[in-house]
Amino acid sequence: MNAYTGSVPDTRRASDWRDRGACRGADSDGWFPSPGDAVAVKDAKRVCFGCPVMAECARHALAHNIRDGVWGGLSEPQRDRIHRRHAVDCTDLDAVRRVVAKVLRPELNPIMSLRDLWDDRTYPLPGGHLGWRGNSGNFSFRGQVFTPKQLSFRLDRGRKAAGIVRRTCEVVECVHPLHVADGKERAARKRAAEALLAERGGAVAA
Ligand code: SF4
Numbered sequence: 001m002n003a004y005t006g007s008v009p010d011t012r013r014a015s016d017w018r019d020r021g022a023c024r025g026a027d028s029d030g031w032f033p034s035p036g037d038a039v040a041v042k043d044a045k046r047v048c049f050g051c052p053v054m055a056e057c058a059r060h061a062l063a064h065n066i067r068d069g070v071w072g073g074l075s076e077p078q079r080d081r082i083h084r085r086h087a088v089d090c091t092d093l094d095a096v097r098r099v100v101a102k103v104l105r106p107e108l109n110p111i112m113s114l115r116d117l118w119d120d121r122t123y124p125l126p127g128g129h130l131g132w133r134g135n136s137g138n139f140s141f142r143g144q145v146f147t148p149k150q151l152s153f154r155l156d157r158g159r160k161a162a163g164i165v166r167r168t169c170e171v172v173e174c175v176h177p178l179h180v181a182d183g184k185e186r187a188a189r190k191r192a193a194e195a196l197l198a199e200r201g202g203a204v205a206a
């Protein structure tokens with residue numbers, strides 16, 4: 001039995017982050033979509049992204065290892081990823097805020113998303129080369145299909161590659177933007193080399 005009759009809860013509850021949640025009063029089922037219901041997850045996230053207590057909510061779910069539902073704009077796989085890859089200190093709200101912003105950046109700022117993906121997946125190799133974590137085959141991102149080398153080219157040159165992007169260095173796993181070239185660049189290099197040879201030939205003959 002709840003014997004409480006006083007007014008203190010009003011004061012205590014006023015400081016509870018839940019009371020300031022943008023989902024307050026909404027049907028909570030919206031935040032616990034059926035498995036695989038991407039549309040429902042997106043709808044819940046849209047509300048979370050405008051919520052004033054997003055970080056507090058995310059912290060609560062992370063600290064209590066809550067498995068189901070959308071919390072603080074994070075889906076269950078995204079919280080899993082934070083648990084696996086970021087040793088976040090849940091007592092530090094700013095640290096939680098930073099990690100949530102990092103994980104959600106592609107959704108919150110789609111223009112930056114390919115760059116974020118690049119930063120996330122590449123790592124330095126000895127000799128100034130750059131490796132790619134995980135599968136080096138095609139991957140799909142926001143409906144676009146890339147190979148790591150195509151992404152490298154696109155981010156560095158600011159345009160879509162013409163033809164196949166090939167590695168120009170000797171390190172098989174390298175995706176360094178200066179160590180890849182598309183068909184157009186390879187053709188231009190070939191022409192420049194031929195012109196140089198012709199020039200040298202002319203100089204020798206003279
Ligand atoms: S972040 Fe989302 S789930 Fe959490 S309180 Fe806000 S709207 Fe509700």
Ligand SMILES: [Zn+2]
Pocket residue numbers: 128129130169170171174175176179
């Ligand atoms: Zn290289």
